[in-house]
Amino acid sequence: MKEVSRREFLKNAAATGAALAASAVLLRPAAAETGVIRPPGAVEQGEFLSRCIRCGRCGDACPSQAIMMFTEANGEKFSLKPGPGDDGTPIVFPRQQACNLCQKVSGEYLRCTEVCPTGALTKLLKTEAAAKVKMGVAKLDKNLCYSYNSKTCGVCIRACPIPGAMKTGPGERPIFDESFCVGCGLCERSCIRYPQAIMVVARV
Amino acid sequence: MMRLIWPRRRAVQVLVLASIILFPFIARYSHYLWARQETKLLERWGNSPAGLLLRGTDALMRVGLPMEESGVVGRRPRKALLVRADHFVGSLPWSARLFGLSLTDLLASAESAFATRSLVSVLAAGAIIPLLATLLLGRVYCGWICPIGLLMPLIRRLRSALAFLELPVHDVRFWKGNKYALLGAAALIGLIGGLPILHYIYPPAILSREAHSFATILFDRAESGLFGFPWGFFSGGMIFLAVVALVEVAVAPGFWCATLCPGGALYSALSRWRLLRVKRTKSACIDCVLCDKACPMQLQPMTDKTGGECDSCGVCVDVCPTKALAFKFSRTDAALMALLCLGLAAPARAHHIIGLPHYAYDESFPQAPVLRLREKLGPYEVILTGYPGNPKPGEKSELHVYVNDPATNTPYEQQVLLEAYRMKPFGFQEKIADAREGLVEMGLHKFHVVYPTVANYEVVLVLPELDGSSTLRFPLVVGEPGSPWRDVALFGGGFLALLVVVRAVKIKRARAALKEKAA
Numbered sequence: 139m140k141e142v143s144r145r146e147f148l149k150n151a152a153a154t155g156a157a158l159a160a161s162a163v164l165l166r167p168a169a170a171e172t173g174v175i176r177p178p179g180a181v182e183q184g185e186f187l188s189r190c191i192r193c194g195r196c197g198d199a200c201p202s203q204a205i206m207m208f209t210e211a212n213g214e215k216f217s218l219k220p221g222p223g224d225d226g227t228p229i230v231f232p233r234q235q236a237c238n239l240c241q242k243v244s245g246e247y248l249r250c251t252e253v254c255p256t257g258a259l260t261k262l263l264k265t266e267a268a269a270k271v272k273m274g275v276a277k278l279d280k281n282l283c284y285s286y287n288s289k290t291c292g293v294c295i296r297a298c299p300i301p302g303a304m305k306t307g308p309g310e311r312p313i314f315d316e317s318f319c320v321g322c323g324l325c326e327r328s329c330i331r332y333p334q335a336i337m338v339v340a341r342v
Numbered sequence: 343m344m345r346l347i348w349p350r351r352r353a354v355q356v357l358v359l360a361s362i363i364l365f366p367f368i369a370r371y372s373h374y375l376w377a378r379q380e381t382k383l384l385e386r387w388g389n390s391p392a393g394l395l396l397r398g399t400d401a402l403m404r405v406g407l408p409m410e411e412s413g414v415v416g417r418r419p420r421k422a423l424l425v426r427a428d429h430f431v432g433s434l435p436w437s438a439r440l441f442g443l444s445l446t447d448l449l450a451s452a453e454s455a456f457a458t459r460s461l462v463s464v465l466a467a468g469a470i471i472p473l474l475a476t477l478l479l480g481r482v483y484c485g486w487i488c489p490i491g492l493l494m495p496l497i498r499r500l501r502s503a504l505a506f507l508e509l510p511v512h513d514v515r516f517w518k519g520n521k522y523a524l525l526g527a528a529a530l531i532g533l534i535g536g537l538p539i540l541h542y543i544y545p546p547a548i549l550s551r552e553a554h555s556f557a558t559i560l561f562d563r564a565e566s567g568l569f570g571f572p573w574g575f576f577s578g579g580m581i582f583l584a585v586v587a588l589v590e591v592a593v594a595p596g597f598w599c600a601t602l603c604p605g606g607a608l609y610s611a612l613s614r615w616r617l618l619r620v621k622r623t624k625s626a627c628i629d630c631v632l633c634d635k636a637c638p639m640q641l642q643p644m645t646d647k648t649g650g651e652c653d654s655c656g657v658c659v660d661v662c663p664t665k666a667l668a669f670k671f672s673r674t675d676a677a678l679m680a681l682l683c684l685g686l687a688a689p690a691r692a693h694h695i696i697g698l699p700h701y702a703y704d705e706s707f708p709q710a711p712v713l714r715l716r717e718k719l720g721p722y723e724v725i726l727t728g729y730p731g732n733p734k735p736g737e738k739s740e741l742h743v744y745v746n747d748p749a750t751n752t753p754y755e756q757q758v759l760l761e762a763y764r765m766k767p768f769g770f771q772e773k774i775a776d777a778r779e780g781l782v783e784m785g786l787h788k789f790h791v792v793y794p795t796v797a798n799y800e801v802v803l804v805l806p807e808l809d810g811s812s813t814l815r816f817p818l819v820v821g822e823p824g825s826p827w828r829d830v831a832l833f834g835g836g837f838l839a840l841l842v843v844v845r846a847v848k849i850k851r852a853r854a855a856l857k858e859k860a861a
Contacts, residue, residue, distance in 0.1 A: 158530070158534055185458060187537060188454070188457035188532075188536040188537060188538065189454050189458045189462075190454070190538075191436075191437060191446070191451075191453065191541060191547075192541050192547070192551065193432055193436050193437035193446075193450065193547075193550065194366075194432065194433065194550065194551065194554045195431050195432040195439060197369070197554065197558075198365065198366065198368075198369035198431045198432055199369070199431050201372070201376040201377075202373070202376070202377075203370070203373045206558065207551065207554060209555060209577065211559070212558075212562075214817075215713055215714065215715075215731065216714055217714070217715045217716040217717065222537075223537050226551055233712065233714060253431055253439050253444075254464065255439075255444050255451075255465060256450075256451075256454045256462065256464065257463075257464045257465060258454075261464070279746070280751075281746065281752075281753050281784075281785050282744065282784070282786075287784055332727040332740075333725040333727040333742065334714075
C-alpha cells in the first residue's frame with residue numbers, strides 16, 4: 139500500500155470535510171419554500187421531506203382522491219412547481235379536490251395517516267382531526283368576495299365543516315377565525331368566484 | 343423427475359409486476375365506489391382505455407362476489423368491494439399494505455430512518471417481515487419480488503438484435519463493491535443532508551411511482567373527457583431506467599443488479615448470515631462451469647463462492663446437469679417457516695361502512711375543473727383563471743385576470759391587454775387573438791377566447807401602464823395535442839433508426855460478397 143504523508147492526509151480530510159459541509163448545505167430540503175399543502179397529520183416540512191419515502195400509499199387510501207403525488211405535470215395547473223426533494227411527495231390541491239378529513243367514510247382514523255408506513259403523517263383519530271390538523275390556512279380577499287361587495291353569497295360559510303372557523307356576518311359576509319381553520323379547502327372549492335375569493339395557503 | 347425452480351420464480355415475479363400495475367387502478371376504483379360514481383363512469387367511459395381498465399378492475403374485484411347488495415339483485419356489492427379494495431394499498435415491491443399488513447422495502451425504511459436520524463414504530467413494523475425474510479432466505483427480494491429481475495432479462499434479449507445488426511456486443515463486468523460504495527455515499531448524504539435520494543434511482547420505486555402516476559393521469563383525464571393515451575406520465579425516472587436498460591443491452595448485461603443497485607447492496611449485506619444457501623455436493627460436481635456462466639449475479643457456485651450476494655434465484659440449481667447443486671436450509675428451517683407463515687397470515691380487516699356520496703365528478707358542479715395560473719409581475723400578483731379548465735376547440739372559453747398588489751391588497755385598475763398565440767414546432771407562433779381589452783367588473787378583467795384547434799397555446803398579458811417588464815406568458819393546452827417537440831423527436835428518432843438499418847444492411851451485403859469471393 140502507498141504511504142500517505144501527514145500533509146496529504148490532512149489535505150484529503152479537509153477536502154472531504156468541505157465537500158460534506160457543502161453537501162449538507164446544498165442538500166438540506168428546501169423547507170416551506172413552495173408553500174404547498176400537505177395531507178393531514180404531516181410533520182413539519184423539512185422533517186416531512188426526510189421521512190417520506192414517496193410510496194403513494196396515502197394517495198391510494200384517500201377516499202376523496204384529494205392527495206396527489208406532486209409532479210410538474212399536476213402542479214402546472216396551479217402554477218406550482220416541485221422544489222428540491224418535493225418530487226413525488228403527497229400534496230393536496232384544494233381547488234381540485236378538497237380534503238374532508240374522512241368524515242364521510244368508515245374507520246376510526248384518517249385513512250392517509252393510518253396507512254403511512256413511515257410516520258411522515260402522524261396517525262390521527264377522526265374525532266381529534268378538527269383540533270389537530272393544520273394543513274394550511276384560508277385567506278379571504280375582500281376585494282373579490284361577493285358578500286363584501288354588496289352581493290349576498292355565503293357559500294363558504296355553509297361549506298366549512300369546522301365549528302367556529304366561519305361565522306356569518308351581515309349580508310352573509312364570512313367572518314373568519316384563523317385559529318380554528320384546518321386548511322381543508324372546502325371553502326375554496328365551494329367559492330363561486332373565479333379566481334376564488336377565499337384560498338387556502340400553507341401556514342408559515 | 344426434474345423439479346425446476348425458474349417457472350415458480352417467474353410466476354411470483356409476474357404476479358408482483360401485475361400487482362404493481364393493478365393496485366393503482368384498485369385505489370381509483372375504490373375511490374369511485376366511495377363517491378358512488380362507478381356505474382355512471384362505466385357507462386360514460388364506454389370502451390375508451392380508461393373505461394376498459396375500470397371495467398377490468400371491476401370484474402377482477404368482483405370475482406367470487408354475487409352481484410347483489412342489501413337484497414337487491416343486480417346491484418354492485420359496494421360494501422364488500424370496499425372492504426376488498428382496502429386490502430391492496432400501495433405498491434408491493436416498494437411499500438404496500440396487503441391485507442392490513444404493512445410491508446416496506448428495506449431500502450425505503452433505511453433511507454427514511456437515516457434521513458430523520460430516528461426510527462419510528464410504524465416504520466419498524468413495516469420492515470419486520472422483509473427483514474426476517476432477508477435474514478432467513480437471503481436476497482430473495484432481488485430474485486423473486488423485484489420487477490427488474492423479470493424485466494431486464496426480457497430486455498437483454500435485444501442483444502441478439504444487436505448481433506444481427508453487426509453492432510459490437512460487449513460483456514463488461516464491473517466491480518461488485520460499487521453498489522456498497524453507492525449505498526454508503528447515499529447513507530452519508532441522507533444522514534447529513536436529511537434528504538432520501540436513492541428512491542430516485544431505485545427501479546422498484548420508480549416503477550411503482552410510474553404505475554401510480556399512469557393510473558392517476560389516465561383517470562383524471564378521462565374524468566375531464568379526454569380519452570387519449572396519457573403520455574404525460576413519463577418522467578425522469580423512466581429515462582433513468584431506459585439508460586440502465588441500454589447499458590444492460592449494449593455494454594454490461596446484468597450490471598445493475600450485480601454491481602450497482604443500492605437496494606441489492608443492502609439486501610446482500612443483510613443476508614451475510616442467511617440460513618438458506620445453495621449447497622454443492624462435491625462428489626457429484628463435474629466442474630462443467632455451466633452454473634458459473636448462468637449465474638445472473640456473476641457469482642461462482644461451482645467453487646462455492648456465493649455468500650450473501652446470491653439472490654436465491656435457483657438458476658444454477660436448474661442448470662446443473664448432475665444435480666450437484668441444491669437449496670439447503672439449516673436445521674431450524676421448520677421453525678422459521680412456521681414463523682413466516684404466522685407473519686403472513688395477518689387477519690383481514692373488516693369495516694363497517696357508512697359512505698355518503700360527495701359531490702366530486704358531477705358535471706352539475708360547475709366549479710371543477712378550473713385552470714388557475716399565478717405569476718408575479720412587479721409589485722403585483724397576477725392570477726389567471728380559465729373556465730372551463732380544459733377548453734375544447736371551437737368553444738368559447740372564459741379567462742378572468744385578477745391583478746392585485748398583495749402588500750396593500752389593492753387591485754390594479756389600469757388597462758390590461760390579452761393576446762393569444764398558437765404554439766408550433768421549432769418555436770413558431772401563430773396569433774389567434776389580437777390584443778384587446780377585457781370587460782372590467784369588480785376588479786376583474788374578463789376575456790372570451792375561442793381556440794380554433796387542438797394545440798398548445800400561449801396567452802400573453804400586457805399591462806402597458808406598468809413600469810419595467812409588463813408582459814406575462816401563460817401556457818395553455820386545448821384538447822390533447824402533445825408537445826410540438828414530439829413531432830421533431832419522432833422525425834429525428836426515425837431518421838436515426840433508418841441510418842442504423844441502412845448501415846447494417848450495407849455491412850451484411852459486404853460480408854456476403856466477401857464470403858462469396860472467398861468461396
